[in-house]
Amino acid sequence: MEIQLWRELLEPYALAVDEIVVKFEHLIDAYRKSGNYSPVEQVKGRLKSISSILEKCQKKGIPFEEFENHIEDIAGIRIICQFTEDIYKVVDIIKNRADMQVKEEKDYIENAKKSGYRSYHMIIQYTVETLKGPKVLHVEIQIRTLAMNFWATIEHSLQYKYKLGMTNESSNRLLHDAAEAVAKLDEEMSQVRVAIVE
Numbered sequence: 001m002e003i004q005l006w007r008e009l010l011e012p013y014a015l016a017v018d019e020i021v022v023k024f025e026h027l028i029d030a031y032r033k034s035g036n037y038s039p040v041e042q043v044k045g046r047l048k049s050i051s052s053i054l055e056k057c058q059k060k061g062i063p064f065e066e067f068e069n070h071i072e073d074i075a076g077i078r079i080i081c082q083f084t085e086d087i088y089k090v091v092d093i094i095k096n097r098a099d100m101q102v103k104e105e106k107d108y109i110e111n112a113k114k115s116g117y118r119s120y121h122m123i124i125q126y127t128v129e130t131l132k133g134p135k136v137l138h139v140e141i142q143i144r145t146l147a148m149n150f151w152a153t154i155e156h157s158l159q160y161k162y163k164l165g166m167t168n169e170s171s172n173r174l175l176h177d178a179a180e181a182v183a184k185l186d187e188e189m190s191q192v193r194v195a196i197v198e
C-alpha cells in the first residue's frame, strides 16, 4: 500500500486520539476547578505505527487491506489513575458518555494476564467527522494505576529484548513476582488513602 494511502486511512484514527485526549484533559480540569479529586491522573494517546499494524496483520493472518475490520487498537488511549478504585470510576464515566459506546471490556485487574500484566481494557466505538462525513471507528482505552503502568512500561521494553532472545523463564518469573509486588503496593496505597480520608 502507498504511504500516502496509509496516511489517509490513519488520519481519522489520529483525529480520534487527539479528540479523546483533549476530552479527558478537560475532564481532569473540570474536576480540579470544581475542587474535586480527579479519578483520572493523566491521559496519553498514541496512533499505532504502520510497521506495528503490518506486524499484527502478519501475526494474525489478516489481509493488509482488511486491517481496519480486525485491528481495534489503531487508536490507543491510556488513562493513568492514582488508585485501583479510580479505575472503576473511570470505567463508569466512559460507560455513561454519549460519545463513546463500549463494545468490549477486559478486566485484567481481576484476572491478571499470565505475565502478571494488570490493566482494564475497553474497546469503544467513537465517531469522527471526516471530509467524507462521519466515520465510526474502534478505539482501545487502557486504564491502569501509576504502579501498574510502571510495571507494564518496563516489562514492555524487556519484551522487546525477549524477541531478541534475552529473557528466559527465570526472568519471566521475576517479572511475575514484581507484578505481584506492584499489586500489593496498589492495595496498600488504597488502605493508606482510606486511613487518611477517615
Ligand code: 0O2
Residues within 6 Å of the ligand: 073, 106, 113, 115, 116, 117, 121, 151, 152, 153, 155, 156
Ligand atoms: P502495543 O505496542 O502496546 O500496542 P490483540 O490486542 O488483538 O493483540 P488481545 O490479547 O485481545 O490481543 O489484546 P489484549 O491483551 O487485551 O491487549 C493488547 C495490549 O495490551 C497490548 O498491545 C499491550 O499494550 C497490552 N498488553 C497486553 N498484555 C501485556 C503484557 O503482558 N505486558 C505489557 N507490557 N502489555 C501488555 P500490543 O498490540 O501487544 O502492543
